[in-house]
């Protein structure tokens with residue numbers, strides 16, 4: 001039989017999920033605390049056969065055992081941590097109150113643990129909920145102390161009980177207020193973290209995406225080109241570069257206005273993007289000019305992609321002048337070049353750019369290879 005590593009054992013006991021792991025670590029921490037405290041206070045008496053001591057030892061052991069699967073199931077079914085923390089808090093209070101009533105002269109020691117319960121709940125409960133738990137804690141403890149002082153004043157002198165109560169009330173309230181501040185601080189930190197993540201996301205988008213067309217922007221395309229250059233791999237197929245430019249775009253702008261021009265740019269981006277595979281990149285290179293990078297693509301295949309793009313663009317609804325009803329069909333010209341591995345990739349882009357000029361000079365709405 002193979003021995004399991006400490007890491008695997010911890011994974012089995014605490015699970016792989018980070019949240020579950022954290023909650024079960026708290027559970028383990030409290031289990032160890034209970035074992036020590038109950039063991040020291042009631043262990044010898046339980047071993048001596050005293051029924052009350054045995055009963056509380058069993059109660060605590062059963063409670064600790066029940067909470068382990070409860071936490072695991074709770075996290076799996078999405079039970080609010082508040083409910084789990086509340087249940088553990090109430091269980092803890094019942095242990096303390098019971099322990100206090102049967103601990104004899106040592107009972108003062110059990111009071112130390114009451115404020116600790118609140119500390120353990122701080123990560124799951126909101127300040128108001130923590131305050132409610134403390135109020136419940138003091139009501140149960142105060143009620144028990146009063147009852148004990150009234151029914152057994154010899155063992156529970158009223159004056160001593162009153163002092164004990166004041167002590168536990170002051171300590172619990174102080175801890176509750178402090179943990180409340182901690183909770184607020186945590187909530188503020190969480191909000192700030194969320195805001196920072198959103199801001200980071202926006203910055204990342206702004207840095208890589210063209211706002212109008214939602215295509216890759218020039219800055220990011222330059223990074224992709226450099227990346228492709230670094231990755232230079234003879235075993236892979238060739239990389240093709242194309243520069244695309246919308247024909248007579250100025251006319252659309254001049255006769256229909258800038259907003260209509262923007263709308264054509266968006267439609268053009270949408271239509272051409274539909275022909276991209278994973279790994280291809282299409283960027284708005286500037287104005288009405290676009291740069292296409294097709295890794296692992298032969299020039300024949302790249303030409304076929306550009307032809308399909310031309311068909312899609314030709315199928316776009318024409319921009320219509322409202323007064324004259326004149327139609328402006330959208331088309332583009334493109335220059336295509338293949339990247340030679342010994343050539344800086346910017347040179348390949350320049351060659352594609354020159355081929356684009358040739359396509360424009362040859363009458364537009366066509367693809368010319370460099």
Ligand SMILES: Nc1nc2c(ncn2[C@@H]2O[C@H](COP(=O)(O)OP(=O)(O)OP(=O)(O)O)[C@@H](O)[C@H]2O)c(=O)[nH]1
Pocket residue numbers: 212245246247248249250251253257258259260261262265286287288360364
């Ligand atoms: N609406 C809009 N127009 C833009 C944008 N960027 C550049 N332009 C316009 O695009 C037009 C480009 O015109 P030209 O460079 O003369 O080219 P063209 O009219 O397309 O002619 P050819 O390229 O020779 O076919 C100019 O009028 C620019 O103002 C933009 O973001 N939105």
